[in-house]
Amino acid sequence: MPPPPPSPPQDPTPPGPGPGGGFGAHGSEPPAAPPAKKSAGRDLRAAIGVGVGLGAVVVAALFVVKAVFVGIVVVAVVVGLWELTSRLAERKQIQAPLVPLALGGTAMVIAGYVRGADGAWIAMALTVLAVLVWRMAKPPEDYLRDVTAAVFAAFYVPFLATFVVMMLAADDGPRRVLVFLLLTVISDTGAYAVGWRFGSHKLAPRISPGKTREGLAGAISFAMVAGALLMQYFVDGGRWWQGLLLGLAAAVSATLGDLGESMIKRDLGIKDMGTLLPGHGGIMDRLDSLLPTAPVVWLLLVAFVGQG
Structure with missing residues (x-):
């Protein structure tokens, strides 16, 4: 029986990056994947809809x-x-x-x-x-x-x-509560908007990887401006400089409250405390920044304009 024909020579170039840094024998490079877009990680439409609905109910109850x-x-x-x-x-x-x-x-x-x-x-x-x-x-x-x-x-x-x-x-209680709610929401909004657009330096990566120092600066800036306007034009006897201090304190306490809840959830190994609110998680996921901010705002309002 005649011997089998010799095998064709193998391509000596191994698979993987070629001399030009590409893939394959000839350095051909697959098209680069488009950069990932930043995402909030939640259904924003549902979150906004639920937030607006809850806000309307709360405000109506406050003033009725x-x-x-x-x-x-x-x-x-x-x-x-x-x-x-x-x-x-x-x-x-x-x-x-x-x-x-x-x-x-x-x-x-x-x-x-x-x-x-x-x-x-x-x-x-x-x-x-x-x-x-x-x-x-x-x-x-x-x-x-x-x-x-x-x-x-x-x-x-x-x-x-x-x-x-x-x-x-207090006599002007609905206004005080509305100031508290607005400052907390505006602080969270400022943190999200500035952090999403400019955030690059992590604030507490081991607790909440999504939070950035730029986001904290945004929260403080938004809350201080809102506080100055609210205290000057919405709270009887309030002054704009008191609003600056109130906004600063509210932004810091809201951020610490959010980090505290994140710490609890990391310890428990969960993302959200519940699923009752589409786009938000559970009730506790919405109360995280509100609860620790309440005593701070109450105390400063009493100090600035009295018990009412």
Whole structure:
């Protein structure tokens, strides 16, 4: 049998980058992929629609019947507590009792509106006592862990929310609450707009990779301008320079609140606290910057223009 014909010579050029830096034997280079566009990571249409709808309901409640707005705060607090305790149970097996938290949180908000800070503190103390007793119905294992988480939840959600209704209790309460809401929203908007367009230096990459120093500067700038205008033309007895300080404080507290919630979610290994609000996540994902800003704005308004 004659020997088989010799194999054709192999191309000595290995696959991969060629001499010109391209791919293949002849240095041919595939077309470069277009640069990725920046994205907010959420459905902006849904987020804007939900935000406008919620804003309309809140503003209508503010200037029609104060009690309706108090009811909205109560609902937000109870839903927020449900989201937080549910995520703690799912991700960390922490059993923070929801029933005494929800009842105590409702009492805190109402007491804060009717009796001010003294009423809120008394309701907070009774809520903690109720949590301690309620948890005794279960085995003692992890008792300290569960009640500690519950006390944190009671302070973080309903107690901080009482400062919103304490603002509302003033004679010009609806205006004060609207200033608080506008400053927080404008701060968030400034952070997003400036950070999305110019952000390149990370603010806290280990906590919230999307936040930038440029975004923080935008939040502060937007909030200070808005604060100056609101205090000068919207709040009785207010001055523009007080608005600058108010805007600065609100932007910083809103940013810290957002970072604090991001820290909690990273610890739990989740992106959002819930799914109730399309484009936003859960109620707690919208309260993150509002809750810590409420006592700051309340305190500065009392210092600048009195209890009202």
